[in-house]
Amino acid sequence: MINLNVNGTDHAVDADPDMPLLWVLRDKLGMMGTKFGCGIAQCGACTVQINGVAVRSCVTPASAVTDAKITTIEGLSELGDSPVQKAWVAHQVPQCGYCQSGMIMAVDALLKVKPKPTDDEINAAITNICRCGTYARVRDAIHDIAQA
């Protein structure tokens, strides 16, 4: 059994210790907000927060985060009204939306440590791939939150 704390709830999961957190979330816990995009930590669609830090869950063994607080997109807010989510709606950021759970979790983690990031800091921290190309709106939305 692997004991995980996800969005404040404890779960005991019967899974191989090497199973990446992404697949425990999706296939064992039925939490589908976190997405599979590449499986090799390149695209960031699977980004969750481990103790508030953005982590790519597709290469993170579930057994490595048993003592941590795991936050997924489902745990970011009850009503979808966290500052990042509100800014995302205001700027109409998502297109297909598939990468946006990971994008939002990465941005939320960045703003925790850098509430007013510069463009260079955004470029360094937000390396998620978006094939629809929402990058310009992502940047505008981040700056908007920083000014609030």
Add this chain to the structure above:
Amino acid sequence: MNKMLKLGRRNFLKASAAASGGLMLGFHIPAGNAAVTKDSEVNAWVVVSSDDSVLIRVAHSEMGQGAMTGLAQLVAEELDCDWNRVKTEFVDPRLNITRNKVYGGMATVGSRAIRSSHEYVRKAGASARIMLVQAAADRWKVSAAECQAKAGVITHAASNRSLTYGAVAEAAAKLTPPKDVTLKDPATWTIAGQPKMRLDMQEKVMGKAAYAIDIHLDGMLHAAIAQSPVFGGTLKSYDEAALANLKGVRKVVALPNAVAVVADSYWEAQKAVRTLPVVWDTGTNGKVSSATIAKFLDEGLAMKDVPVARNDGDVDKALAGAAKTITAEYRVPYLSHAAMEPMNCTVRFNADGTLDVWAPTQNAEAILGAAARSSGLDPLKINVHLTYSGGGFGRRGGAAPGDYVDQAVTIAKAAGAPVRLVWSREEDIQHDFYRPISSAKMTAALGADGMPVAWNTRISGHSILSTANPSAIKNNMDVGFLVLFADNVYDVANIKVDYAMRNTHVPVGYWRSVNHSQNAYFRECFLDELAHAAGQDPYEYRRKLLQKAPKQLAVLEACAKAADWGKPLPAGHFRGIAQIDGYGSYAAAVAEISMNADGSPQVHRVVQAIDPGYAVNPDSIKAQMEGSVAWTLSAALYGEITLKDGRVEQGNFDRYRMLLMNHMPKVETVVVPSGGFWGGIGEPGGPAVVPALVNAMLAATSKPTRSLPIIKRGATA
């Protein structure tokens, strides 16, 4: 950017899956009004509830391009309903069979969702409005002509009475639809034509939007697949015993050209399929490489007696007599789609002989057809559940025949349980229907004034139609391959365009902007070479050649103006410009760049203009234009699928590189709708961006860039 700070409304996308019962979805559907309501279908598109909410059916796929919202805006505009009470629902493709194609074509390709259906969806809205008003008039025993509808309320001013749509919907649904309806003048629109917030936005920021890959079913197993690495290869043998010690493995399923492992979780299935020793019969294609394909295409550039698409004047004579001629060869590689949601399909055979299918798609009817073909079931027994698609870009429509659906049906049948098949990213990139490889050889003659008097173009490339729709090929001509050349609008007296069809074993298909993305690069960069040779400003050069093409000229001028063309730039900065028409729209781009020390460009700013005729949602249009910049810069800077031993060398985003935040330029979009026509939005934005960038590089370096990608393999810039 246009900011919309007010959170408009909750999205109420009603997943058609939810109504079918017995299904656990991996997402939450917001609870509606607890009171009992009655829904009345006024017509195939419009369902009005007794609580005054309006359900608008959407027959096209929503893959990020905003069609769901735009189509709903068009219906709601004519319906005169309350936009804040609109919900949407995707159409079950079986309804299009049983209701005699009432929903038209459901394929969402070629930037056609709105431009091919605007008339009948608006008529559906208008027809429903007329019926609702008639029902109110009947109840009041007055003439419908004395009544007015606005925001879902019908008013009879003379008697100061009013009724909501919900109050008369049941009666309206029983009326005979009007034969003729008059549509509104777009100049009077209040719902369409506005930058309405997208209806899918709230659930997409909450991780609650339903994609096919998120479907969870009771007792569902997970499948991973390995397909023949060489296209056209077949499965020879595999050693199942090697999986004996792996946990969770349930079954190995052999397919003609692939092998799948079914397991308790996707990770276990994927691990097993990578462990499984497999022998492939790769046939004769196992010797093909990028070098052999390049030689094959180059032969096409030199071939005699190929079919001619256009022959104005006498090109040979004009070239022979010219004082100055310029010749250039341009080349573009194969490209993969790599939509963020990998190819996947979930299938459940039910005890009552029916079948449920979930798959990301741009063509629900094709999914239905594929599932019927591979299951042998009557299509009416197959429920294709439509969800959002995590990108599409052409991979899930057009030329792709539902390969992933066929596989999932076969695997689920063999497994005897519901199965969700997910392709790894490597399978996705290595088993695509690629944007074709293509080359162009162009020769132009310049007159004494520096303007072109003759332009000869030979295109050599792999025809998409040859496999997507072979009956459309006549005399080895694929006219789709010659867009922007066969219909080149530049005013040149002698023009010849011909085509050497050079088909390889690599599957090809439609890819956002397809041949426009290739030919815009060829044409607009060669034109800049001509302007450069003539010592003329490339913008003014184009203006002179577009005097007989007013729409192209207008959009070019709008773009140049917005981009400050001709005004001073910071030291080391350069501009390039290009214009195209395609998908029913007109578009132009200006790129502003500087050159990095390693010879790669840094794109600082892209300004685009688009004339789509009518602008149904101006903010959606801007979003598509912005996205097109990222899409097309990924391709121009890094995009290249190469082959070795008959197989694709790239497998994931580490070697098939994508543009990230750090290289996304500032994008400004000018929407200049001139009215009178309906142009597409998803694809017109990309094609002009690449030549604008490459032309800025020409301005910076005086050297043309005649092949893509700009940053070759192995470079790290």
